[in-house]
Amino acid sequence: MTLVGKQFPNLDVNAMNDMGDTFKLNILEEAKSKGKKILLFWYPKDFTFVCPTELHAFQAALGEFEKRNTLVVGASCDSAEVHFAWLNTAKDNGGIEGVTYPLLADTNRNLASRLGILDLTNERYDEETGDITVDGDNVTYRATYLIDEEGTVFHEGVNHMPLGRNVSEFLRLVDAYTHVQEKGEVCPANWEEGKDA
Amino acid sequence: MTLVGKQFPNLDVNAMNDMGDTFKLNILEEAKSKGKKILLFWYPKDFTFVCPTELHAFQAALGEFEKRNTLVVGASCDSAEVHFAWLNTAKDNGGIEGVTYPLLADTNRNLASRLGILDLTNERYDEETGDITVDGDNVTYRATYLIDEEGTVFHEGVNHMPLGRNVSEFLRLVDAYTHVQEKGEVCPANWEEGKDA
Amino acid sequence: MTLVGKQFPNLDVNAMNDMGDTFKLNILEEAKSKGKKILLFWYPKDFTFVCPTELHAFQAALGEFEKRNTLVVGASCDSAEVHFAWLNTAKDNGGIEGVTYPLLADTNRNLASRLGILDLTNERYDEETGDITVDGDNVTYRATYLIDEEGTVFHEGVNHMPLGRNVSEFLRLVDAYTHVQEKGEVCPANWEEGKDA
Amino acid sequence: MTLVGKQFPNLDVNAMNDMGDTFKLNILEEAKSKGKKILLFWYPKDFTFVCPTELHAFQAALGEFEKRNTLVVGASCDSAEVHFAWLNTAKDNGGIEGVTYPLLADTNRNLASRLGILDLTNERYDEETGDITVDGDNVTYRATYLIDEEGTVFHEGVNHMPLGRNVSEFLRLVDAYTHVQEKGEVCPANWEEGKDA
Amino acid sequence: MTLVGKQFPNLDVNAMNDMGDTFKLNILEEAKSKGKKILLFWYPKDFTFVCPTELHAFQAALGEFEKRNTLVVGASCDSAEVHFAWLNTAKDNGGIEGVTYPLLADTNRNLASRLGILDLTNERYDEETGDITVDGDNVTYRATYLIDEEGTVFHEGVNHMPLGRNVSEFLRLVDAYTHVQEKGEVCPANWEEGKDA
Amino acid sequence: MTLVGKQFPNLDVNAMNDMGDTFKLNILEEAKSKGKKILLFWYPKDFTFVCPTELHAFQAALGEFEKRNTLVVGASCDSAEVHFAWLNTAKDNGGIEGVTYPLLADTNRNLASRLGILDLTNERYDEETGDITVDGDNVTYRATYLIDEEGTVFHEGVNHMPLGRNVSEFLRLVDAYTHVQEKGEVCPANWEEGKDA
Amino acid sequence: MTLVGKQFPNLDVNAMNDMGDTFKLNILEEAKSKGKKILLFWYPKDFTFVCPTELHAFQAALGEFEKRNTLVVGASCDSAEVHFAWLNTAKDNGGIEGVTYPLLADTNRNLASRLGILDLTNERYDEETGDITVDGDNVTYRATYLIDEEGTVFHEGVNHMPLGRNVSEFLRLVDAYTHVQEKGEVCPANWEEGKDA
Amino acid sequence: MTLVGKQFPNLDVNAMNDMGDTFKLNILEEAKSKGKKILLFWYPKDFTFVCPTELHAFQAALGEFEKRNTLVVGASCDSAEVHFAWLNTAKDNGGIEGVTYPLLADTNRNLASRLGILDLTNERYDEETGDITVDGDNVTYRATYLIDEEGTVFHEGVNHMPLGRNVSEFLRLVDAYTHVQEKGEVCPANWEEGKDA
Amino acid sequence: MTLVGKQFPNLDVNAMNDMGDTFKLNILEEAKSKGKKILLFWYPKDFTFVCPTELHAFQAALGEFEKRNTLVVGASCDSAEVHFAWLNTAKDNGGIEGVTYPLLADTNRNLASRLGILDLTNERYDEETGDITVDGDNVTYRATYLIDEEGTVFHEGVNHMPLGRNVSEFLRLVDAYTHVQEKGEVCPANWEEGKDA
Amino acid sequence: MTLVGKQFPNLDVNAMNDMGDTFKLNILEEAKSKGKKILLFWYPKDFTFVCPTELHAFQAALGEFEKRNTLVVGASCDSAEVHFAWLNTAKDNGGIEGVTYPLLADTNRNLASRLGILDLTNERYDEETGDITVDGDNVTYRATYLIDEEGTVFHEGVNHMPLGRNVSEFLRLVDAYTHVQEKGEVCPANWEEGKDA
Structure with missing residues (x-):
């Protein structure tokens, strides 16, 4: 069932920053304690070729997200x-x-x-050994979550493996949601900040 | 669990067209039998004010979707x-x-x-009567699905109630996926047809 | 099992009035707190052709119901x-x-x-997905409930989809039940107020 | 759940006629094999005072029911x-x-x-003896069923114990349903044979 | 399992007397609170021909039972x-x-x-509807219970439908049991009051 | 539940006769294969004082039972x-x-x-040892069964321990049942062969 | 699982002595409260021919058991x-x-x-009636138990039906166990009091 | 439940002989295939002091057992x-x-x-680890089984740890059982071959 | 339970070689189809500092393993x-x-x-969401498996995270096992090829 | 699942020393209360030929283990x-x-x-008797555990039956773990005390 309209899961996860520090990051608490929106994007694997372009694209737009009181966090299942x-x-x-x-x-x-x-697909249970075996690499699709200052998810999207994301669309969604928060108005289709709704 | 990478559910659903005809529509079979992509978008309720703008915006872009071999289908839980x-x-x-x-x-x-x-939230079972009661209006969020000619979902996205969608982003995703289908290339972030990947 | 002789279910339901106000209505509490009888009638769908005649017929008889200390409430599963x-x-x-x-x-x-x-018929469970699928449009038959000032149901009736109701029969039932309440007498067949029992 | 729109239960039940013959009567089979509609009405108990008036009223209207190809059957739990x-x-x-x-x-x-x-209410199981005890007299409410020539229920209604029935309302319902069968038209509120719908 | 040697069930049952009064009768409490023995006899149905002879025979012997501090109660499942x-x-x-x-x-x-x-025989459960259907008329055999002043059953007997009972045998059993109560002696076969044991 | 109107249980039981022979006796088969009625009477224990009088009384009446095509069988749980x-x-x-x-x-x-x-009363299960312990001596009450030539039980009666039986009452019951078998007539209360019913 | 090394079951059982008194005997409590050893021997049935010889043999040795502070108790399932x-x-x-x-x-x-x-063998459950039927006479084998002053079983032996017991072997076992109790020495094979171990 | 009167378990067990050969021995099959009786005796542990005396005592009597067509087998849980x-x-x-x-x-x-x-006593299950822990050394009591040529157990006996066995008693039991086999006579108490029964 | 003496699990796993090829490797089938022994060693994570020394050490000894008909395979949970x-x-x-x-x-x-x-430790189930959460990084300890040409595991060892392995000990174990295979002799403690056993 | 990184099981086990004393030994408590490391090695059976060489080899190295604050304990399932x-x-x-x-x-x-x-393999449950039968001798493989002063297992290894262990490898593992404890440094492959890591 969709997470939209619900609280993001309350979980500590290992994280790494560019200083080489390993630390625990809890997305829900981060949003609520800092009073910030968070864009969390998942990519399948480190050291592949399409993924870096997304990571660089989010880095390039980091200033725009900061202006909108929004933190960016990347994520994969690598160590x-x-x-x-x-x-x-x-x-x-x-x-x-x-x-x-x-x-x-x-x-x-x-x-x-x-x-x-x-x-992960085709989970199967081995009666003899009590073990579970699965198909798939056990890595994530390109999923993106927008979380507000209360920890509520206001957008989730998943792209199939080979489809890169469009950073400007997420900026538009953050703007539209902020507009709703401030004006109490619903944002119609194709709404963009500064354009007529 | 996400539907991306999996077949869209195989179900007949009642549908209405502008001629006033009631008919059964099966999204999976429609895509596969006609060899078309399908954009399926859900909105919460008829006769509300933000929804019409989305329905008109998809209508305005119908030609662009047709050029890309893509059918557009709207959906709500109204009759x-x-x-x-x-x-x-x-x-x-x-x-x-x-x-x-x-x-x-x-x-x-x-x-x-x-x-x-x-x-729907807070489902609860009444031991005495055997009935189930829920909170929520039992209507849908603004969910969007992109399905390919094989019936495989290649994008799903859900917006919270008050957030309208951006039609051009779905055109971009259709283009990118078509590019992957034709070229076998992964599409990096912010990729757009005609721009350098 | 029939609801006759039992309390009407205690549930808040969304309601709309002719002023365009959305509010919660609890039939059981309404009857008990206001000390009124309630006639609750269900019809299948808005914007169909047989239903309006019933809604207009109940409107036309509203004065007669008011004289009998009886509220009229319509109901469908539309928003x-x-x-x-x-x-x-x-x-x-x-x-x-x-x-x-x-x-x-x-x-x-x-x-x-x-x-x-x-x-709703033919409910079936999909072992693979855990979902339930049903046949039928998930709308109501033409069901009518008469509830007294204590919240007890004293008549329930269900007509098949194409059969409209007879408003005067419900006035007769309200009269007869009131007669029982006041006189402690049982009302025989074809009893009508003012006629010999 | 309502029986309307469904087949009447397929059961043989003991019956008595005015000749003193005891025989088995299966309402579903009776309707289908004879190609007749059936009005089945239940009353609580023999030898009480309100019940006879209903039985006499149905007897008085028997000719009208016969004209409408409809059998009348009474029922209680007495022997x-x-x-x-x-x-x-x-x-x-x-x-x-x-x-x-x-x-x-x-x-x-x-x-x-x-x-x-x-x-019957308040069913309770005695752990010690394995017996079930109930409240209530285990007799029926004043329930009425209209069944068509296919055995489908097209009306059901239940009155609380002291409320007698209105025979003419059932004639109206039979007429209206027959009208639907013949004309394929829905019958609006207050519809009566010969009056404008 | 036989009730002999155990307490009679503690249950209120509707009863009628010759004055036309409806009241609750609890056999166990009646015996204990009044300090009387009770003979309770069941017959299948009112308004049949063998049953009245039994009811009249117990009436005729009522004086003999009263002399022996014994109440007589009849019982059937009729209203x-x-x-x-x-x-x-x-x-x-x-x-x-x-x-x-x-x-x-x-x-x-x-x-x-x-x-x-x-x-009742051949009880069967309808998986589809959740109902239980039985064979048999759901009326009682000719069962007789003798209960003492403590509520203990000291005789139970059941005759097949067509076999009437012998009132004098029950008088003999009451006498014999009273003899045991008073003398602490066991009563041998064919024992009768006044005859040698 | 009473055995009256049902087949007697189909079981082989050890038996002893006055010649000192041990053999298997199956009451149901004995009745059916020999085309005889059977009176089966149980007594609590051998070598007690009240029991012999019953055994001698049945012996004394053996000729009367034989005239009525009825076998007599005694029973206890002794070896x-x-x-x-x-x-x-x-x-x-x-x-x-x-x-x-x-x-x-x-x-x-x-x-x-x-x-x-x-x-047997107060059966209790020892969780620790898995054994069942009971109160009572595990011997029978004075129970009597009358079985017809088809193996159907037509009378059962149980007397408390100290109450001896009346042999002539069983002769009356056999006569009455035979009368029903031959004449198809129900036997009213106090009916005796040769007396007016 | 063997009872040796464990407490004898704590149960009251009916018993008879040569004075004709019926009383309750609890082997465990008897041993502990009187500070005596107990030899309990079971035989299949009273009034058979091999059993009396065993009962007489234990009677003949009663003095020897008394010298050894040991009570003798016989047991069968007869009344x-x-x-x-x-x-x-x-x-x-x-x-x-x-x-x-x-x-x-x-x-x-x-x-x-x-x-x-x-x-008892071949226990089987009758689904229809809920009863349990067994093979075998439900009498005991020739089992013997030696219990010490603490209620602990120090020997158990079971002989097949036709094999009588050897009383002197039980005297030897009592002597050996007493030797262990007094000397704290293990008793080797064939050990007998007064002989070299 | 006792094994007496039943077949000995059908199991292959490792065995050692004085030649140092390791082989599988199945007591049941050994008895039946060789047409011999078997005396199987268990002792707690090798290399303790009481046990050797029993092993030597059975060795000394081996000739007597052979004369009686009886094999002797020792047993413990050592390797x-x-x-x-x-x-x-x-x-x-x-x-x-x-x-x-x-x-x-x-x-x-x-x-x-x-x-x-x-x-073994006090078996307990560790919920956390799924393991079972017990008290006791997991070695056997001094148990003895006499099995006949059909594999039926005709005597079982268990002595507490410190109580050695009496070899001559087993010879007596073999003689008595053989007497029953040959003569069909039951052996009374204290019976010995050559003595009067 | 230990894998020693059992077949290695039969599973295809993704693998990478130094040419950059991704392929499936099944350890059990590799050993059996190629008729080789396999040393499989697991390390916690790529890009850490202790792990490379082990990987280089196994590389340095590769010639020695090849001489012993043994393949070396490394493993971690990285992609x-x-x-x-x-x-x-x-x-x-x-x-x-x-x-x-x-x-x-x-x-x-x-x-x-x-x-x-x-x-992985402290696995816990979230009743509300149906998800499982664990402690630990979900990476492996330093586990090593030696598998023979039949796929049977003949050694398994696990070192805590910070403890590097000793390559020469595994060469010794391969030699010893080969010695057993060839000579049928057991290898005593500290056995090394060429030294006296 | 491996015990490495977890506490050794907390269990009292019987033990024997060279003085012939039987006592209880709890490996976990021994390590923690004495502040010592423990090497626990299991061998299959006493009185076999390969096992003694391992026992003697550990005895010969006892001084080296003592220098490293490490106790040596042997173990088998013999008494x-x-x-x-x-x-x-x-x-x-x-x-x-x-x-x-x-x-x-x-x-x-x-x-x-x-x-x-x-x-142990091939555990099977006998439905009839409720017993469990297994294959295998129920003795242990050559398993070795290294436990630290906190009771945490830092190495476990299992050799197939015929493979003797290398005592010096365990000394190396103790040294390496001690190095980690003292220096907080990870020990790379082939690390040995005094050699360069």
Whole structure:
């Protein structure tokens, strides 16, 4: 069932920043305690080729998100060590050097499981051994969540593996939701800040 | 769990068109038998004020979707009779006169339940009577699905009640997915047809 | 099992009046707190052709019901917005302009489910997805309930979809029940106020 | 859940006629094999004072029902012997002498249980003895069923114990349903044969 | 399992007397509070031909039972109204006019079910509807219970439908049991008061 | 539930006769294969003082039962060896010398359990050991069964421990039932062969 | 599982002595409260031919057991009345006249069931009637228990039906166990009091 | 429940002989295929002091058992290797050198568990780990079984840990059982071959 | 329960080699189809500092393993892409450039779960959401498996996170097992090829 | 699941030392109360030929373990009596004379079951008898556990039956773990005390 209109899950997840620090990040608490909106975007794997363009695109728009009181957080199921190695790899070598927002390292899949965005299928139980085997790589689709200052999800979207995201659309959604928060008005189709609704 | 990467549910749903005909529409079969992509968008209720702007915006872009081999289908949980009354109400009176794409009338919520997009919460069972009572109006959020010619979902997105959608973003996603289908290339962030990937 | 002789279910339901106000209406509490009888009648759908005649007929008899200390309430599973649109549609256009009693908008079917008057059949459970699919439009039959000042149901009747109701029969039942309340006498067949029992 | 729109239960029940014959009567089969409509009315008990007036009223209208291809059947949970004693008691002594339609003697409550019209409440299970005890007299409310030639219920109504029925309303319902069968038209409120719909 | 040696069930049952009064009778409490023995005899149905002879025979012996501190109570599953009609029917017409002991009207079968004396067989559960259907008329066999001043059953006997009872045998059993109570002696076969044991 | 109107249980039970032979006796098969009625009477224990009088009384009436095509069988839960010892004990010493009908030795209580005539109460399960403990001596009350040539029980009666039976009453019941079998007439109260019904 | 090394079951059982007194005997409490060892021996049935020899043999050795602070108790599932009759039957007639130790009358098999020594096999449940039927006579094998002053079982042995016991072996076991109690020494094979261990 | 009168369990168990051979021994099959009686005796542990005396005593009587067509088998839960080490230890050093009958090495307790002769108590389940923990050493009491040529157990006996067995008593039991087999006579108490029964 | 003495699990797992090829590797089938022994070693995470030394150490000993007909396979739960990035990182930068044996990329933990070597603890189920949350990083301990040519595990060992392995000990174990295979001799403690056993 | 990183099970187990004393040893408490590391090694059976070499090898290295604050404990499922017999058997005769560390005698398998190191397979439940039968000898593999001063397991390893262990590898593991404890440094592959990491 959709998370829209509900609280984001309350979970601590390992994260890595560009300083090489490993720390715990709880998206729900971060939004509520700092009074900020959060854009959380998931990508399948570190060290692949389409993903870096999304990470760089969010980095390039970081100023615009900050103006809108919005934090950006990236996330995959790779380890903090792998995130750090990728952060230290030059953009020309397929790395993400220069990214300054934090990256969740959800190796135990606690959060991705609860969001239901892992490419796991065909779960089967081995009666003999009591073990569970699955198909799929156990990595996430390109899922994006917009969370407001109360921790409520106001947008969720999932793209199939090969489809990159459009950063400006998320800026539009943040603007529209802020408009609703401030004006109490519903935002019609194709609404954009400064244009007539 | 996300529908992305999976087949759209195989269900017949009542639908209404602008001629006043009531008919059954099965999104999965429609896509596969006609070899078309489908954009299916849900809105909460007929005869409200933000919804018509979305319905008119999709109508205005219908030619662009047709060029991309994509059908547009609207959907709410109102009855076919109510859809028809709204289709016969002038735009100036808050109606959707002029809309030519079909509208699902999912009064029994068979499809909306399976998609998990109803604003139902706090389901509780009455031990004494055996009945189930819920909170919420039992109408849908603004959910959108992009389905390909094989019936596979390649995008799903849900906006909170007051947030209208951006039609051009869906055109971009259709273009990007078509690019992947044709070129076998992954589409990076902010990719748009004709721009450098 | 019949509700006759039992308390009407204790449930808040959305309602719309001719002023365009949306409010909560609890039939049981309304009867008990106001010390009035209530006639609650259900019809299948707004914006259909047989239903308006019933709604107008109850409106025409409203004075007679008021004389008998009886409130009239209409009900369907359409939304309050749809009720309001219909209330604003002229009688000549198939609308119910002029109706002044409230209309329940039981979109979440909380009350209709408990009364067992929805045309739902063939409920089936999908083992794979955990979803329930049904046949039928999930709208109500033409059910009528007469509730006394204590909230006890003293008549229930259900007509098949195409059969309109006879308003005067309900006036007769209210009279007969009032006679029983006042005189402690049983009312024989074909009893009518003023006629010999 | 309402029986309207569904087949009447397929059950053999003991019956008595005015000749003193005991026989089995299956309402569903009777309607289908004879190609007749059936009006089945239940009353609480033989040898009470309000009940005879209803039985005499249906007897008086028997010709009208026959003109409409409709059989009349009475029913209570008393035994066939008791029915016969009552049939042999003069009207002046509170009897029903002169009634010629059959009376169901549902002593084992097979049919009344399935219809859910017994005044049983507060069922409780005795853990120690394995027995079930109930409140209420285990007799029926004044329930009425109209069944068509296919065995489908098109009206059901239940009156509280002290409320007698209006025979002419049932003639109106039979006429209206016949009109729907013949003309394929819906019958609006207050419709009566020969009057404008 | 036999009730002999155990307390009679503690249950209120509707009863009718020859004055036309309806009242509640609890056999166990009646015996204990009045310090009397009770003979309770069940017969299948009112208004049949073998039963009246038994009822008249117990009436004829009422004085003998009173001398032995023993109350007589009759019982069937007919209603109090039917009992009263039968009590008002002359003996020559198959009635029981002249009977002065009370008659249980166990219409809800609370007591007869617990005693296990109903002619119900072949109980079957309808999975589809959740209803239970039975064979048999749901009336009692000719069962007789002798209860002492402590509420303990000291004899139970059941005769098949067509076999009338022998009143003098019950007088003998009451005498023998009283002898045991008073003398502490066991009563051998064929023992009768005044004869050598 | 009463056995009257049902087949007697189909069970082989150990039995002893006055010749000292141990054999298996199946009451149901005995009645059906020999085309005889059977009177089966149970007594609590061998070698007690009240029981012999009953056994001698049935012996004395054996000729009368034979005239009525009726076998007599006695029964207790003592072993065949104990029965034989008692059969060899003179009447003056409290024995039953002279008894010629067979005696069931239901040591494993297979039949007595099924008839529900054992004085067992307060069954309790020991969670620790998995054993069941009971109160009572696990012997039978004075129960009597009359079975017809088809194996159907037409009378059952149970007397408390100290109450001896009246042999002539059983002869009357056999006569009455035979009368019903031959004449198809119901036997009223106090009916006796040769007397007016 | 063996009872050796565990407490004997704590149960009251009916018993008979040679004075004809019926009383309750609890083996565990008897041993502990009197500070005595107990030899409890079971035999299948009274009034058979092999059993008396065992009962007489234990009687003959009673003095030896008393010297060893050991009580002897016999047991079967026959009733106290049967025990008394057998106690009053001369030895020459197969009786046990002269036996002075008590005999358990475990008619309800409470103790024999718990010890697991009944010849019951092939227990089967009748789904239709809810009754349990067994094979076997429901009497005990020749089981023997030696219990010490604390109630602990230090020997149990079971012989098949036709095998009589050897009284002197039980005297040897009592001696050996007493030796262990006094000397704290283990008793080797073939150990006998006064012989070299 | 006792094994007497039933077949010995059908199980292969590891065994060791004095030649140091390890082999499988199935007591039931051994008895039946060789047409011999078997005496199976269990002792707690190898390399303890009381046990060797029993093993030597059975060895000394081996000729007597052979004369009676009876095999002797010893058994403990020690391994075959440990049995062999003990067999190679001189009697003076607490060994069993000279023993020639086979010894079961029931290390997996398959047979001892089924016989219920292990000193295991207080079994408890660890919810957290799913493991079972017990008290006691998991070795056997001094249990003895006599099995006939059909595999039927005709004697079982269990001695508490410190009580050695009496070999001659087992010879007596074999003789008595053989007497029953040959003569069909029951053996009374204290019966011995050659003495008067 | 230990895998030693059992077949290694039969599972396909993603793997990466130094050429950048992604392929499926099934350890059990690899051993059996190629007739080779396999050493499979797990390490916690790519891009950490202790792990590379183990990977380089196994690379350095690869010739010795090849001489012993033994394949070496590394494994972690990182993705194939991450393995490839690490394989392309110079040893001086903490990379594993130069490693030529394949690396399992068990991102879905199918194999690691079955081996029970993940550092997952405190698994808890969220009743509300139906999700499972765990503590620990969901990466593996330093586990090592030696599998023979039949797929049977002959050694398993697990070191806590910070403890590196000793490559020569695994060579010793392979030698010893080969010695057992060839000579059928057991290898005593501290056995090494060429030294006296 | 591996025990590494978790507390060793908290269980008392019987043990034997070279003085012939039987005592309880709890590995977890021993480590924590004495502040020592423990090496616990399991071998299959006493009195076999490969096992003694391991026991002697650990004895020879005892001084080295003591220098490292580490206790050595051996373990098998043989009884304490058997351990003592083996301790008293000269090395030349396959004994372990001279061993001074304690030996666990886990006859009830409480600890070995929890560790999952018994060679039990094919557990099957006998429906008829309620018993469990297994394959395998129910003895342990050559499993080794290294436990630190907090009771945490830091290494576990299991060798197949015929593979002896290498004592020096365990000394290396103790050194490496101690290094981690003291220096907080991870120990790379092939690390040895005094060599460069």
